[in-house]
Amino acid sequence: MLTPPEAAKVPTERIQHGDHYVDNYEWMRDKENPNTLAHLHAENAFTSARTSHLSVLQEQIFEEIKARTQETDLSVPVRRGHWWYFNRTEEGKQYSIHCRAPITDADDWTPPTIAVPDAGTAASSAAAPTTLPGEQILLDDNVEAEGHDFFSLGSFSLSDDGTLLLYGVDVEGDERYTLRVRQLGGSPAASAGSATATNIARFSSADDLPDEIPGTAGGALLDATGHYIFYTTVDDAWRPDTVWRYELGTAAASAVQVFHEPDESFWVGVGRTRSGKYLAIEAGSRLTSETRLLDTSDPTGEFEIVWPREVGVEYDVEHVVVGTQDRLLIVHNKNAINFELVSVAAADARGERRVILPHNEAVRLEGVDAFKDFVAIEYRREGLTRVAIAIVPKHGGRYEDIPHELKFDDELFTVGLSSNPEWNQPSIRLNYGSFVTPTIVYDYLVDDNELVVRKQQPVLGRFDPALYTQRREWATASDGTRVPISLVYRNDLVAPGTPAPTVLHGYGSYEISIDPSFAVGRLSLLDRGMVFAVAHVRGGGELGRTWYEGGKMLHKRNTFTDFVACARHLIDIDVTSSDRLVAEGGSAGGLLMGAVANLAPQLFSGILAVVPFVDPLTSILDPSLPLTVIEWDEWGDPLHNEEVYHYMKSYSPLENVHDVHYPRILAVTSLNDTRVLYVEPAKWVARLREVGADALLKTEMAAGHGGVSGRYDAWRERAFNYAWMVDVTRTSSH
Numbered sequence: 001m002l003t004p005p006e007a008a009k010v011p012t013e014r015i016q017h018g019d020h021y022v023d024n025y026e027w028m029r030d031k032e033n034p035n036t037l038a039h040l041h042a043e044n045a046f047t048s049a050r051t052s053h054l055s056v057l058q059e060q061i062f063e064e065i066k067a068r069t070q071e072t073d074l075s076v077p078v079r080r081g082h083w084w085y086f087n088r089t090e091e092g093k094q095y096s097i098h099c100r101a102p103i104t105d106a107d108d109w110t111p112p113t114i115a116v117p118d119a120g121t122a123a124s125s126a127a128a129p130t131t132l133p134g135e136q137i138l139l140d141d142n143v144e145a146e147g148h149d150f151f152s153l154g155s156f157s158l159s160d161d162g163t164l165l166l167y168g169v170d171v172e173g174d175e176r177y178t179l180r181v182r183q184l185g186g187s188p189a190a191s192a193g194s195a196t197a198t199n200i201a202r203f204s205s206a207d208d209l210p211d212e213i214p215g216t217a218g219g220a221l222l223d224a225t226g227h228y229i230f231y232t233t234v235d236d237a238w239r240p241d242t243v244w245r246y247e248l249g250t251a252a253a254s255a256v257q258v259f260h261e262p263d264e265s266f267w268v269g270v271g272r273t274r275s276g277k278y279l280a281i282e283a284g285s286r287l288t289s290e291t292r293l294l295d296t297s298d299p300t301g302e303f304e305i306v307w308p309r310e311v312g313v314e315y316d317v318e319h320v321v322v323g324t325q326d327r328l329l330i331v332h333n334k335n336a337i338n339f340e341l342v343s344v345a346a347a348d349a350r351g352e353r354r355v356i357l358p359h360n361e362a363v364r365l366e367g368v369d370a371f372k373d374f375v376a377i378e379y380r381r382e383g384l385t386r387v388a389i390a391i392v393p394k395h396g397g398r399y400e401d402i403p404h405e406l407k408f409d410d411e412l413f414t415v416g417l418s419s420n421p422e423w424n425q426p427s428i429r430l431n432y433g434s435f436v437t438p439t440i441v442y443d444y445l446v447d448d449n450e451l452v453v454r455k456q457q458p459v460l461g462r463f464d465p466a467l468y469t470q471r472r473e474w475a476t477a478s479d480g481t482r483v484p485i486s487l488v489y490r491n492d493l494v495a496p497g498t499p500a501p502t503v504l505h506g507y508g509s510y511e512i513s514i515d516p517s518f519a520v521g522r523l524s525l526l527d528r529g530m531v532f533a534v535a536h537v538r539g540g541g542e543l544g545r546t547w548y549e550g551g552k553m554l555h556k557r558n559t560f561t562d563f564v565a566c567a568r569h570l571i572d573i574d575v576t577s578s579d580r581l582v583a584e585g586g587s588a589g590g591l592l593m594g595a596v597a598n599l600a601p602q603l604f605s606g607i608l609a610v611v612p613f614v615d616p617l618t619s620i621l622d623p624s625l626p627l628t629v630i631e632w633d634e635w636g637d638p639l640h641n642e643e644v645y646h647y648m649k650s651y652s653p654l655e656n657v658h659d660v661h662y663p664r665i666l667a668v669t670s671l672n673d674t675r676v677l678y679v680e681p682a683k684w685v686a687r688l689r690e691v692g693a694d695a696l697l698k699t700e701m702a703a704g705h706g707g708v709s710g711r712y713d714a715w716r717e718r719a720f721n722y723a724w725m726v727d728v729t730r731t732s733s734h
Helices: 034-050 052-068 545-549 557-572 588-599 616-620 628-635 642-651 679-690 711-730
Strands: 012-016 019-023 078-080 083-089 097-102 136-140 152-158 164-170 177-183 208-216 228-234 240-247 256-260 267-272 278-284 289-295 315-322 325-332 340-345 354-357 363-370 374-381 384-391 414-417 427-433 440-445 450-456 468-476 482-490 502-506 531-535 581-586 606-610 664-670 695-700
Touching (some): 468 557, 482 557, 616 642
Parallel strands (some): 664 695
Antiparallel strands (some): 012 019, 078 083, 414 427, 440 450, 468 482
């Protein structure tokens, strides 16, 4: 009989708003403490031993994912300037290779044809790497990752003339990036020709300039001249709070502070409009935003505020040219909870506002992307994403009255803009998919009103989408609210009215929507007769801003009770049964997992919580912890508000563990995660063990919030989680 590690109890008292709480495991917060590391290693060893019987199944699932994936592959090239930019992968290599190839005609916007095996075939991916004539390898992540257990690429910004590449690298998982600049040689004319092994241009670290900036927050860019880098850094609580301008060729210490945000509830970022006309600094909290613009012709000038910040008002800015006038398109929510689109003169942004798309209670307007001759509008209706096109007037005036919405046939689907860097491009690159449709890359030809398929995600091994069914159910929450549930399953393995093993996934925070999308790995569950379901609970954004607000702050418990209602509904209609139902969620969805484990443990055979936010009150009470103050707009401020404190305490997973029969629990975390610290699941598992729960903890010792970095390592991590879920639905003790 295996004995789980027993964490030492070192009482830490918390007295807040008259409440006294004793935390026996807070000592594990110090990851430099040898006792902490020893405990995490002991937990890993215990989890490995307890799951050793799953090693064959885990390896089977890993091999299934690998066999279905086109390992040597090429993305659809995207045109920018005189080059086609693309990423490719090679069989056996963990990371992407970033490349470009010259265009052959200035008027040619049709991406080069890609020769890859057809989806649904069993073709081998062991052929020579797919590439394009005249390929230049700009950055090989496999080379950059050598010698590191973790690798993540952050910024990837090119100068307008294509001669410089700015890139950021994180080798710890803490989302702090070192910026470097690479000199890119060769013109498109010199690079044209056949792509043999002898004429592929390769750039390496030997081509890097001496300029190097450590400790940046990501999102850096080169200005239009290629002389300056704009980047952000963080404060002691890891909040991106300052924008800097650095001149290439100077010492890193000579960087000039361009903007600093003193309000601890705001974070900042820097970018550039697609038109190339403006640099933009965006400051935002969960409730309020403010944008500053600077003409790119004057990179050392002063940024000017578009609209001064107003509490509760969020807005995004795009630049468009109407006739000869520079105008700004602004999506905002002032007196428009689901947002509206207005147009203002760039020279007088606070002047007259022309309403382009008025507020609509049934439509959540999510954003606009402006191009020279048209605007792409992204929004959400009836719980699904939508894209529409509006034509920019040639000689001033108003946009066409009714934007043209792109139509798709699937009952459930996801559509959204992909990479579209060029201001004057005649088409829009889109990604489309569903639970049963592998991702399709489309170009929408605006003048022809035509969707052209450029590529569909290959799925090897005779994948047949007709074998799979996706549909929607509606659960009724305790307050009468109808909550949507999306389901997908193999129709030849799941019989109506016969309970099947089921995974119920949930998130429900930050207005993030869990939209229908295809996943190769998920086929390993579906092909074992499992149902995969998504509970679109309040706190997410599927049904608009009111849906989000109904599951945040002092309404947060709706997120948890909605999920419980969805579980009960699936059991009531015989999709599944409590001994065959496993719940899954990560990060804020991990908080959801911990909360429902306390609320309704009898409904689940297992709960998988990935990087779970299960000790929220301790974290949100401490302003010195990463991003805490920013989070007060999402959860409330328990430090200064007694009502918020007691409300959060009422649902905190750690603080509400009680003596009950819990389902089997697996908590997966990462040592270097800066968003949800590893200590939260470590404490939670130790507390669960006190009441006899069968709980496991698995800590990735060289990873961050997103888990391990290499694709093969990520597949193995996914295979481990899937094998555990399959096992839970087969061997439940309920």
